[in-house]
Amino acid sequence: xxxxxxxxxxxxxxxxxxxxxxxxxxxxxxxxxxxxxxxxxxxxxxxxxxxxxxxxxxxxxxxxxxxxxxxxxxxxxxxxxxxxxxxxxxxxxxxxxxxxxxxxxxxxxxxxxxxxxxxxxxxxxxxxxxxxxxxxxxxxxxxxxxxxxxxxxxxxxxxxxxxxxxxxxxxxxxxxxxxxxxxxxxxxxxxxxxxxxxxxxxxxxxxxxxxxxxxxxxxxxxxxxxxxxxxxxxxxxxxxxxxxxxxxxxxxxxxxxxxxxxxxxxxxxxxxxxxxxxxxxxxxxxxxxxxxxxxxxxxxxxxxxxxxxxxxxxxxxxxxxxxxxxxxxxxxxxxxxxxxxxxxxxxxxxxxxxxxxxxxxxxxxxxxxxxxxxxxxxxxxxxxxxxxxxxxxxxxxxxxxxxxxxxxxxxxxxxxxxxxxxxxxxxxxxxxxxxxxxxxxxxxxxxxxxxxxxxxxxxxxxxxxxxxxxxxxxxxxxxxxxxxxxxxxxxxxxxxxxxxxxxxxxxxxxxxxxxxxxxxxxxxxxxxxxxxxxxxxxxxxxxxxxxxxxxxxxxxxxxxxxxxxxxxxxxxxxxxxxxxxxxxxxxxxxxxxxxxxxxxxxxxxxxxxxxxxxxxxxxxxxxxxxxxxxxxxxxxxxxxxxxxxxxxxxxxxx
Numbered sequence: 001x002x003x004x005x006x007x008x009x010x011x012x013x014x015x016x017x018x019x020x021x022x023x024x025x026x027x028x029x030x031x032x033x034x035x036x037x038x039x040x041x042x043x044x045x046x047x048x049x050x051x052x053x054x055x056x057x058x059x060x061x062x063x064x065x066x067x068x069x070x071x072x073x074x075x076x077x078x079x080x081x082x083x084x085x086x087x088x089x090x091x092x093x094x095x096x097x098x099x100x101x102x103x104x105x106x107x108x109x110x111x112x113x114x115x116x117x118x119x120x121x122x123x124x125x126x127x128x129x130x131x132x133x134x135x136x137x138x139x140x141x142x143x144x145x146x147x148x149x150x151x152x153x154x155x156x157x158x159x160x161x162x163x164x165x166x167x168x169x170x171x172x173x174x175x176x177x178x179x180x181x182x183x184x185x186x187x188x189x190x191x192x193x194x195x196x197x198x199x200x201x202x203x204x205x206x207x208x209x210x211x212x213x214x215x216x217x218x219x220x221x222x223x224x225x226x227x228x229x230x231x232x233x234x235x236x237x238x239x240x241x242x243x244x245x246x247x248x249x250x251x252x253x254x255x256x257x258x259x260x261x262x263x264x265x266x267x268x269x270x271x272x273x274x275x276x277x278x279x280x281x282x283x284x285x286x287x288x289x290x291x292x293x294x295x296x297x298x299x300x301x302x303x304x305x306x307x308x309x310x311x312x313x314x315x316x317x318x319x320x321x322x323x324x325x326x327x328x329x330x331x332x333x334x335x336x337x338x339x340x341x342x343x344x345x346x347x348x349x350x351x352x353x354x355x356x357x358x359x360x361x362x363x364x365x366x367x368x369x370x371x372x373x374x375x376x377x378x379x380x381x382x383x384x385x386x387x388x389x390x391x392x393x394x395x396x397x398x399x400x401x402x403x404x405x406x407x408x409x410x411x412x413x414x415x416x417x418x419x420x421x422x423x424x425x426x427x428x429x430x431x432x433x434x435x436x437x438x439x440x441x442x443x444x445x446x447x448x449x450x451x452x453x454x455x456x457x458x459x460x461x462x463x464x465x466x467x468x469x470x471x472x473x474x475x476x477x478x479x480x481x482x483x484x485x486x487x488x489x490x491x492x493x494x495x496x497x498x499x500x501x502x503x504x505x506x507x508x509x510x511x512x513x514x515x516x517x518x519x520x521x522x523x524x525x526x527x528x529x530x531x532x533x534x535x536x537x538x539x540x541x542x543x544x545x546x547x548x549x550x551x552x553x554x555x556x557x558x559x560x561x562x563x564x565x566x567x568x569x570x571x572x573x574x575x576x577x578x579x580x581x582x583x584x585x586x587x588x589x590x591x592x593x594x595x596x597x598x599x600x601x602x603x604x605x606x607x608x609x610x611x612x613x614x615x616x617x618x619x620x621x622x623x624x625x626x627x628x629x630x631x632x633x634x635x636x637x638x639x640x641x642x643x644x645x646x647x648x649x650x651x652x653x654x
Contacts, residue, residue, distance in 0.1 A: 003029055031076045041126035046073040048165070080130040081292055081336070082279055083577040084525060085146070087557060088131045091526050091580055092138025099530065100474070107474070108141060113466075115473050120154045122480040123161035129154060131526070132480040154480075160381040161481040167377035167488075170370065177366045178203065178359065179320055199518035202367045206358035238348035239310055239326060243303040245342050250296035280576055291336035291576065299337075302329060323359050327352035334561040336576050346562055353560070357521035364487045368495045375491035376605035378484060383492060384607030389477045390533055390595060391609075394547055397535050400471055486523050490553065493529070493586070496601045508551070508593065508601055513586045520555050526580050527556030533595065547595035552583035 003025045032038050032045075049067035057064050080088075100107045110116040118140075122132040133150035136142065142149060164171060181203045198204055285291060290299050306329055310322045330349035333342065364378075365371030376383075494509040494517060496502060507514065532550045539546050557578040587593055 028072075028074050031074060041124070041129055042077060042079055044075045044124065046075075047071070048073065075125075078125065078127045079293065080127045080134070081576075083335070083575070084127065084131060085134045086575075086577050087526050087580055088134035089138035091528075092135040092140075094138075094580075095135075096139050096141070099532070107139075110472070110474050111140060115467075115470070117473070117475040118153075118478075119476075120478045120480070121157045121161060122154050123482060123485075124156050124158040125162070125482065128161075128480050128482065129156065132478070135478070135480070160385060161479060161485060164378055164484055166380070167374045170365075170374045170377065171363065174366045174370055174374065175321060175363060178362050181206065181366075182320060197514070199514060200368055203358070203362055204367075204518065205361050205521060207354055238344050238351065239303070239307050241344045242342050242348060243300070243307045246296065246300045246303050249340070250300035285339050288340070290340070299333075320355075320359060321363075323352060323355045327356040331561055335578065338561075349560075349562065361487070361521065364484065364491060368491075369498055371491040372495040372498055372605075375488035375495075378488035379492060380605065381607045381612075382479060382481070382485060382489060383602055383605055384609065384612065385479075386477075386531065387599060387602060387606050388609055388612070389475070390531075390547075390549075390599070393475050393533055394595060396473075396475075397547075398541055400473070401537070401541060404471065483523050483527070486527055486529065489529055490517065490523075492602065492605050493551065496605065499604055501604055502601060505601060508598065509586045510588045510591065512588070513584070516584060517553075520558070522555065522558050524556035524558040524578075527554055527558070528583075529553045530583065544594045544596045545592065549593045549595055549598045551586040551593070553586060554583050555581045557581075 004022045031043060034043075048071045049069070050071050051067065051069035052065045053068050054063040055066050056062075096107050107116065111118065120132055120136055122129045129150055130146055132154045133146040136153050137146065137149055280291065290296060306322065306326050309319055310326060311318050327349070330345060330352050333340070333345060334349055365374045494507055494514060497505045497507045509517070530552045532552075534548050534550065536546055536548070557580050559578045559581075561578065
């Protein structure tokens with residue numbers, strides 16, 4: 001109903017705004033109607049209230065707020081490419097073989113015998129969900145299509161892994177300050193302490209000539225001859241140059257295409273065909289077509305939109321928030337569409353990369369304290385869930401250790417005569433039956449009282465375990481989310497000691513790792529943070545060193561598509577797949593981060609356990625394994641059947 005029936009010419013500024021708005025509505029309509037209905041995981045609509053008014057309540061008692069103005073955000077596309085699927089599967093295989101003690105077959109053995117407690121969570125972005133499914137396929141050595149894996153193994157949790165609304169005000173402040181630094185020509189002053197720790201300054205990572213990046217110009221691309229003072233103008237010109245080349249390619253595909261609108265282009269793509277691809281479509285490339293399911297029309301619409309959004313000709317103003325999008329588009333086409341030989345694309349990529357390296361990290365906070373504040377708001381729920389994960393693992397490990405200790409004491413105290421054993425056998429049998437009856441009654445009580453338990457747990461029943469070490473158990477929690485949440489989580493880990501309540505504490509991240517993180521400008525596809533928890537069974541249960549945490553991170557596929565000097569990089573480039581960087585330590589070698597210390601440092605920024613809603617019990621699991629307390633109770637009672645099994649502990653008690 002909102003889309004105008006006819007197009008009008010732009011005569012005044014107000015009319016130009018109306019035309020711009022109408023074209024956006026046409027694009028929204030085209031995307032929503034694609035396929036005849038609105039469905040799938042690659043289209044998402046958000047409504048964000050902007051203005052509220054107070055109105056009387058219906059019962060006449062007091063007032064309530066109601067929204068009267070809202071911003072509609074439509075997200076579409078982002079289909080997982082053949083390269084993304086391959087990278088995710090390979091990373092899953094790498095985790096299986098390298099992130100767990102022992103060989104990869106050991107993890108598969110644990111998983112197949114119910115000794116690997118695995119849960120996978122994802123945001124509701126389509127490509128994130130499919131990446132999680134591809135990773136799970138590689139981790140567990142699964143076969144078949146990704147859709148069944150996604151449905152059976154991946155849980156969507158948008159409240160924990162999606163959205164930036166909680167930090168929207170702080171992020172707008174950071175972007176405003178970032179824009180001020182770039183446009184004002186006044187870079188923040190540096191002190192001796194900041195020169196030793198450059199990441200502590202405002203706008204750290206921005207190029208030294210940031211003051212000359214965005215000049216005040218009267219019209220588009222003016223004074224292009226002065227390179228240093230027209231960096232973004234040059235970039236805009238390069239963007240326009242690339243867009244024009246794609247327009248000509250698209251015009252060959254559709255002669256009716258005109259320059260009238262970037263939003264009039266209908267954007268079809270075959271999702272099913274795209275999801276089924278695991279290799280490069282050689283025939284499309286040989287025919288001179290774009291890689292994947294993207295056609296020239298969609299490619300043109302993508303570049304035309306970037307060109308219009310980067311520089312508003314009517315307002316004569318640049319939008320620095322579009323810099324990351326231009327960079328992403330350049331990198332994608334250099335990797336997947338290099339065969340189209342778009343002139344100036346490599347040059348535009350270098351300029352966009354230089355600017356994006358400074359803009360992207362500072363969007364999540366212009367200085368460490370602001371990064372900590374924004375990160376704690378965005379990742380608050382995720383941090384709380386991580387603390388719940390480690391707490392549950394620790395409590396379960398302690399329960400098993402106490403039970404094992406009691407069994408060993410019982411075994412060592414059984415130095416009785418054969419007659420005494422014979423006389424006591426009936427009594428012991430009756431006592432065992434009484435214990436089982438009492439256990440059954442207590443199970444009902446514990447199941448009723450355990451409503452605040454945060455997570456259903458599953459353990460191998462030792463009675464039916466055909467394994468030598470039924471008490472060996474592994475817990476894995478995987479969270480697939482966006483770059484914003486990775487930045488936020490990392491900022492909390494490295495800057496948590498800046499909080500007033502923790503100023504006497506050292507950072508969780510060592511100085512050398514802080515410097516590496518400062519030099520890491522981009523967290524690319526499949527970048528990750530790993531927290532591994534180890535138990536040292538050689539120390540007492542109450543000793544803080546019983547449990548330690550090891551933290552590593554990876555920059556993901558952080559390699560320029562223009563780099564291809566060695567044979568491996570060249571081969572990967574031909575396959576449209578960049579290598580994923582290996583893990584880097586966040587702690588010094590030989591250092592010891594106890595679980596107690598990590599909990600203390602993270603707890604002020606995490607959602608408290610009591611604020612988490614109780615999870616719904618999955619259908620089909622409402623019986624034997626419905627509550628963890630009951631499971632532990634059964635585990636205690638069944639352990640006696642496996643007293644003859646000896647625990648084969650690994651090196652260092654890990």
